[in-house]
Amino acid sequence: MTDLLTQLPPDPIYDRRKQIQERAAKTIGRRTLISRAYISMLMGCFIIALIPLGSVIYALINKGIAAISWTFLTALPSQPNLMQQDAIGGIGNAILGTIIIDLLAGLVAVPIGVLLGLYLAEATSRVADFLRAITEIMTGIPSILLGVFAYEYVVVPTKQFSGLAGIVALGVLMVPVIAKASEISFRGVPSTLREAGLALGARDSKIAKSITLPVAAPGVITGVLLSLARAMGETAPILLVVGASGAWNFNPLKPISALPLLTYNYSGSQYPSQRAAAWGVALALVTMILILSLTARIVSARMRREKR
Amino acid sequence: MEVVTTKTEVTTNMPTTKNEIAMQLKDVSVAFSGRTAVRDVTFDVEEKKVTSLIGPSGSGKTTLLRSLNRLHDLTKGAVVEGQILLGDTDIYNDKLPTTLLRSRIGMVFQRPNPFPTMSIYDNVVSGLRFNGIKKKALLDEAVESSLIAAALWDSVKGRLKNGGTTLSGGEQQRLCIARALAVEPEILLMDEPTSSLDPISTKAIEDLMGELKNRVTIVIVTHNMQQAARVSDNCAFLLMGDDRAGELIEFAETKKIFNNPSDPRTLDYIQGRFG
Numbered sequence: 363m364t365d366l367l368t369q370l371p372p373d374p375i376y377d378r379r380k381q382i383q384e385r386a387a388k389t390i391g392r393r394t395l396i397s398r399a400y401i402s403m404l405m406g407c408f409i410i411a412l413i414p415l416g417s418v419i420y421a422l423i424n425k426g427i428a429a430i431s432w433t434f435l436t437a438l439p440s441q442p443n444l445m446q447q448d449a450i451g452g453i454g455n456a457i458l459g460t461i462i463i464d465l466l467a468g469l470v471a472v473p474i475g476v477l478l479g480l481y482l483a484e485a486t487s488r489v490a491d492f493l494r495a496i497t498e499i500m501t502g503i504p505s506i507l508l509g510v511f512a513y514e515y516v517v518v519p520t521k522q523f524s525g526l527a528g529i530v531a532l533g534v535l536m537v538p539v540i541a542k543a544s545e546i547s548f549r550g551v552p553s554t555l556r557e558a559g560l561a562l563g564a565r566d567s568k569i570a571k572s573i574t575l576p577v578a579a580p581g582v583i584t585g586v587l588l589s590l591a592r593a594m595g596e597t598a599p600i601l602l603v604v605g606a607s608g609a610w611n612f613n614p615l616k617p618i619s620a621l622p623l624l625t626y627n628y629s630g631s632q633y634p635s636q637r638a639a640a641w642g643v644a645l646a647l648v649t650m651i652l653i654l655s656l657t658a659r660i661v662s663a664r665m666r667r668e669k670r
Numbered sequence: 671m672e673v674v675t676t677k678t679e680v681t682t683n684m685p686t687t688k689n690e691i692a693m694q695l696k697d698v699s700v701a702f703s704g705r706t707a708v709r710d711v712t713f714d715v716e717e718k719k720v721t722s723l724i725g726p727s728g729s730g731k732t733t734l735l736r737s738l739n740r741l742h743d744l745t746k747g748a749v750v751e752g753q754i755l756l757g758d759t760d761i762y763n764d765k766l767p768t769t770l771l772r773s774r775i776g777m778v779f780q781r782p783n784p785f786p787t788m789s790i791y792d793n794v795v796s797g798l799r800f801n802g803i804k805k806k807a808l809l810d811e812a813v814e815s816s817l818i819a820a821a822l823w824d825s826v827k828g829r830l831k832n833g834g835t836t837l838s839g840g841e842q843q844r845l846c847i848a849r850a851l852a853v854e855p856e857i858l859l860m861d862e863p864t865s866s867l868d869p870i871s872t873k874a875i876e877d878l879m880g881e882l883k884n885r886v887t888i889v890i891v892t893h894n895m896q897q898a899a900r901v902s903d904n905c906a907f908l909l910m911g912d913d914r915a916g917e918l919i920e921f922a923e924t925k926k927i928f929n930n931p932s933d934p935r936t937l938d939y940i941q942g943r944f945g
């Protein structure tokens with residue numbers, strides 16, 4: 363700085379800059395402290411939330427592993443009696459039943475749910491608003507109600523407990539969940555992309571197929587897999603409508619066994635061996651759900667990465 | 671984000687007149703996940719001057735600019751090497767908290783990004799509030815003076831309570847400049863601030879830079895040669911090397927770069943022969 367400059371009146375900017383910087387420096391300690399406090403509080407909440415969750419998972423793994431063996435996972439169940447109290451057999455057919463019910467329910471619900479989601483994201487009519495509201499309400503519907511519904515409209519007319527009734531109940535349960543997740547993913551596609559397609563002379567259907575769907579796909583797939591995972595654990599409607607079966611059954615029109623059902627039956631059993639086995643059934647179920655959720659995460663992460 | 675400091679001898683084509691130095695870059699390299707985007711950039715940013723960064727797309731202008739206020743800290747896999755001095759402070763190694771650092775080095779982004787849930791007023795004072803300044807009088811004063819400095823005051827003074835995103839694109843960008851200025855940063859980084867604006871808004875912002883010079887040091891990235899020539903005092907020309915990493919080809923007074931560059935590649939670029 364030359365001497366001439368120092369003789370000029372001080373620039374008010376400097377005063378203000380100094381004031382602001384001093385204030386910022388003075389409060390940085392406090393601000394850091396506050397943000398640390400918030401973070402500790404969040405950690406605290408996290409730990410508190412973890413305690414019950416952790417105990418459940420601990421019990422599940424601890425007691426579940428004790429019950430699980432290769433035979434347990436693959437054999438048919440057997441009914442213990444007073445002479446043979448430990449003869450519980452396996453859960454092979456229940457695993458199969460759960461997969462059949464979930465898969466077929468998904469097969470029906472996924473296309474309907476995804477298309478409904480696309481419609482809800484794109485349409486602006488009153489009908490769409492109405493459907494949107496209905497979908498939202500449906501996502502919160504108690505699942506037992508769907509069990510009652512499937513009982514009334516499938517079990518009663520066919521005079522038969524069946525996998526089909528379970529498929530109907532779970533399918534209806536999944537549609538709104540998938541629709542909501544898809545709608546959100548479709549909405550997340552920037553409108554500039556669609557406009558870019560339009561400006562290239564693409565038709566609406568073409569844009570939906572080659573722009574909107576692929577961009578939204580990771581979100582849609584995550585939604586689908588999570589809804590499959592959720593449906594897999596649903597117990598109430600299954601209890602009511604699938605009946606029970608002690609045999610291998612691939613036919614969804616017949617009574618079928620399922621893991622949630624077995625968990626319920628075993629946990630209330632008079633035989634300690636069956637009560638212990640209930641943990642094994644639950645662990646098998648949770649593991650299958652976990653695999654679905656993990657797949658959801660991996661698939662969407664991979665698809666997002668590939669798009670870079 | 672990690673930081674590696676290397677000590678190497680520095681030689682650059684420095685401007686002939688000696689001025690106060692606001693910021694020094696010494697062998698600054700930035701790599702993303704092992705791939706070098708900018709290599710060994712060394713130059714001084716003069717105080718109260720406008721320094722422009724020019725060069726073709728992908729030559730690392732944005733990358734270099736963002737390293738100046740540690741924005742790469744947020745990027746996984748980003749590594750900044752070399753030294754960046756703000757005054758005597760090595761911004762990557764000294765114990766200066768990044769929050770304080772960034773309040774001293776403001777930034778205006780390529781696309782206007784006013785906070786969508788805040789009014790015009792709240793947008794301008796947001797930086798002050800983040801830094802613990804709450805006095806109403808101070809905030810009011812900052813709003814008026816920064817909006818005046820950003821040439822926006824007259825058109826928004828009657829609607830300060832309106833949302834920041836209700837403004838036009840050009841106005842939004844000036845709002846973002848006002849927001850950056852309100853914290854009274856020593857250095858203002860601007861990444862193609864006028865690339866989404868019409869000629870009138872562009873002119874307004876260019877004029878602005880001329881006036882802002884007496885309160886803040888500006889580093890601006892621009893693709894517009896005329897703009898670089900008009901607004902900047904010094905100019906850095908970056909170009910991708912053989913391995914696609916950006917390198918500093920020439921740093922000199924803007925006059926020299928545009929009239930009599932030392933490197934033939936600079937001349938080629940300015941005359942539009944490549945890039």
Ligand SMILES: Nc1ncnc2c1ncn2[C@@H]1O[C@H](COP(=O)(O)OP(=O)(O)OP(=O)(O)O)[C@@H](O)[C@H]1O
Pocket residue numbers: 702707725726727728729730731732733734745
């Ligand atoms: N976050 C990032 N992760 C990985 N690579 C990046 C990242 N940011 C930039 N790059 C790479 O660094 C190189 C320089 O990019 P940069 O955005 O700095 O160029 P630029 O000179 O600003 O170009 P333009 O003029 O087009 O804005 C490019 O090859 C780019 O792919």
Ligand SMILES: [Mg+2]
Pocket residue numbers: 731732733861
């Ligand atoms: Mg850039």
